Amino acid sequence: MPAKNKHVITTEKLNLFYGDFQALRDIDLAVSSHRITAVIGPSGCGKSTLLRVFNRINDIVEGVRITGKVFHGSDDIYGPDADVDSIRKRIGMVFQRPNPFPLSVYENVVFGLRIHGRVDKSVLDGIVEESLKSVLLWEELKDRLNRSALNLSLEQKQRLCIARSVAVKPDIILLDEPCSTLDPMATLKIEELMVELKTKYTIIIVTHNMQQAARVSDDTGFMLLGDLVEFGKTSQIFTSPKEKMTEDYITGRFG
Amino acid sequence: MMRRLGKIRDYAIEKMIFISGIAAIIFVILIFSFLVREGGSFFGEYDLKNFILGHFWYPASDPPRFGILPLIMGSLVIVLGAGILAVPLGVMAALYISEVAPKGLKDLLKAGVEMLAAIPSVVVGFVGMVTLVPFIKTAFNIPTGLTALSGCIMLAFMAMPTIVSISEDAINAVPWNYKEGALALGATKWQIMYRIILPAAAPGIIAAVMLGIGRVIGETMAVMMVTGNAAVIPSGFLEPVRTLTATIAAEMGETVRGSSHYKSLFAIGAVLFVITFIINFIADTYLHKNKEQ
Ligand SMILES: Nc1ncnc2c1ncn2[C@@H]1O[C@H](COP(=O)(O)OP(=O)(O)OP(=O)(O)O)[C@@H](O)[C@H]1O
Ligand SMILES: [Mg+2]
Numbered sequence: 154m155p156a157k158n159k160h161v162i163t164t165e166k167l168n169l170f171y172g173d174f175q176a177l178r179d180i181d182l183a184v185s186s187h188r189i190t191a192v193i194g195p196s197g198c199g200k201s202t203l204l205r206v207f208n209r210i211n212d213i214v215e216g217v218r219i220t221g222k223v224f225h226g227s228d229d230i231y232g233p234d235a236d237v238d239s240i241r242k243r244i245g246m247v248f249q250r251p252n253p254f255p256l257s258v259y260e261n262v263v264f265g266l267r268i269h270g271r272v273d274k275s276v277l278d279g280i281v282e283e284s285l286k287s288v289l290l291w292e293e294l295k296d297r298l299n300r301s302a303l304n305l306s307l308e309q310k311q312r313l314c315i316a317r318s319v320a321v322k323p324d325i326i327l328l329d330e331p332c333s334t335l336d337p338m339a340t341l342k343i344e345e346l347m348v349e350l351k352t353k354y355t356i357i358i359v360t361h362n363m364q365q366a367a368r369v370s371d372d373t374g375f376m377l378l379g380d381l382v383e384f385g386k387t388s389q390i391f392t393s394p395k396e397k398m399t400e401d402y403i404t405g406r407f408g
Numbered sequence: 409m410m411r412r413l414g415k416i417r418d419y420a421i422e423k424m425i426f427i428s429g430i431a432a433i434i435f436v437i438l439i440f441s442f443l444v445r446e447g448g449s450f451f452g453e454y455d456l457k458n459f460i461l462g463h464f465w466y467p468a469s470d471p472p473r474f475g476i477l478p479l480i481m482g483s484l485v486i487v488l489g490a491g492i493l494a495v496p497l498g499v500m501a502a503l504y505i506s507e508v509a510p511k512g513l514k515d516l517l518k519a520g521v522e523m524l525a526a527i528p529s530v531v532v533g534f535v536g537m538v539t540l541v542p543f544i545k546t547a548f549n550i551p552t553g554l555t556a557l558s559g560c561i562m563l564a565f566m567a568m569p570t571i572v573s574i575s576e577d578a579i580n581a582v583p584w585n586y587k588e589g590a591l592a593l594g595a596t597k598w599q600i601m602y603r604i605i606l607p608a609a610a611p612g613i614i615a616a617v618m619l620g621i622g623r624v625i626g627e628t629m630a631v632m633m634v635t636g637n638a639a640v641i642p643s644g645f646l647e648p649v650r651t652l653t654a655t656i657a658a659e660m661g662e663t664v665r666g667s668s669h670y671k672s673l674f675a676i677g678a679v680l681f682v683i684t685f686i687i688n689f690i691a692d693t694y695l696h697k698n699k700e701q
Contacts, residue, residue, distance in 0.1 A: 210591055238594040240594075242594035245593070253589075254589065254608075255586070264593060265593035265595075268593065268596075269594065318592075
């Protein structure tokens with residue numbers, strides 16, 4: 154695992170096109186390890202697109218074209234010998250709508266391990282317990298591991314999806330508006346969880362919710378129409394932004 | 409005046425729709441009661457157990473013997489063989505069409521599958537008779553190519569469109585975000601298919617298989633043309649067989665109305681009805697399961 158405060162994700166002149174439409178423009182960004190980095194900005198500015206560049210899940214969109222470089226540590230993840238499946242294993246992702254598989258709670262957690270070839274029952278049992286504990290679901294679900302994950306509450310489902318990412322021991326967890334379908338109480342709980350998880354993982358979170366970014370993140374990037382307008386310490390971005398646009402956005406003058 | 413006319417028109421249309429709906433049910437009931445009456449009276453003359461389990465179908469000998477076990481076995485062998493061929497092929501084709509094939513090829517394949525469904529069964533049987541039957545004869549070096557295997561292959565063709573198109577619907581209905589979630593964990597396309605898509609689409613695929621098999625059991629023309637129609641209990645795929653449906657079609661014309669032979673064919677019809685009813689019932693149950701997900 155990289156040492157603290159090293160950059161785990163770096164982009165250089167990153168541009169992304171959906172067909173003719175340019176969704177990201179010359180993004181230069183360096184995400185530090187073991188911190189929570191928030192990406193904020195109005196709808197359609199390219200937050201999700203940026204996040205989905207990091208685990209190459211945009212690859213499956215037809216007509217996507219990328220220029221520039223993206224590094225995970227020192228690995229060029231769009232380089233000629235990049236291994237997409239292993240990148241996705243090292244860089245986990247949690248989606249906006251909780252999407253547990255139509256399998257049992259247990260099978261959801263071990264899914265990533267099974268596809269990467271781990272099948273030893275005692276190892277899997279251990280990881281299930283550890284992963285569910287890390288998302289504070291173990292006590293609630295330890296007697297229901299074989300029940301379908303589809304019957305859980307929304308918040309439990311989202312926690313389970315985080316546990317599922319955590320189980321494969323990634324370096325980075327990407328979260329795309331993970332609380333947007335949750336109520337305020339559940340949202341606070343997930344936020345607490347993120348703060349807890351950053352001791353072990355680097356977290357990048359996309360959010361619409363500026364209070365959320367202010368509450369949980371260490372660094373914040375503000376995006377507008379495909380540009381990364383400003384990037385810096387969250388405290389600085391929210392108190393003394395350098396760019397006029399950033400200030401207008403965080404003071405709610407547009408959004 | 410106009411308003412009254414409008415009301416009358418509405419009333420008439422409503423009643424017509426109602427009658428059409430009821431007619432469908434009435435026809436089913438009529439056909440069923442006809443089967444029960446004609447076939448049922450057969451069992452006054454002939455023992456049900458001897459009918460189902462009898463080894464010999466000699467309707468014209470004296471005394472006649474109406475054992476349909478060879479026919480049931482014939483249908484079973486055909487269904488089994490066609491299923492073994494059509495189910496894996498059909499499900500894999502559905503997976504390929506919905507998950508792998510690029511857009512252009514996908515549309516082409518879908519159109520192809522629909523065309524396959526549109527070919528009349530006489531034509532399928534005829535083509536099979538002049539191509540497949542001689543091929544099987546020489547390939548296995550047997551006296552005749554009119555065998556169960558020929559029937560299985562032809563019927564696998566006929567079951568494929570149903571299996572492919574209904575399985576494909578079920579596969580397409582698997583929510584996109586399951587796939588995305590699996591992809592984000594580093595799953596390959598193949599792993600997503602067999603760990604997520606197949607299990608999630610399983611009820612729909614089972615329904616597809618049942619409906620495909622239903623078509624195979626009910627099919628008559630093609631099977632009659634290529635299987636040789638020998639009413640003996642088959643011991644393998646390279647022998648002639650005769651199915652329940654082919655028996656009815658082949659013998660109906662030569663029976664005397666009201667005779668035991670005539671009634672026995674209706675009794676066979678009733679057996680077929682029960683079998684297809686059960687299969688459709690299973691298919692329906694699974695289709696509903698798929699919708700509920
Ligand atoms: N698959 C795609 N094909 C074409 N254009 C796309 C595609 N996905 C996104 N876009 C466009 O790219 C731009 C950025 O989209 P993106 O989803 O990254 O925005 P976002 O900042 O996440 O917005 P939101 O806050 O609404 O989630 C939008 O204008 C969107 O319409
Ligand atoms: Mg988004």
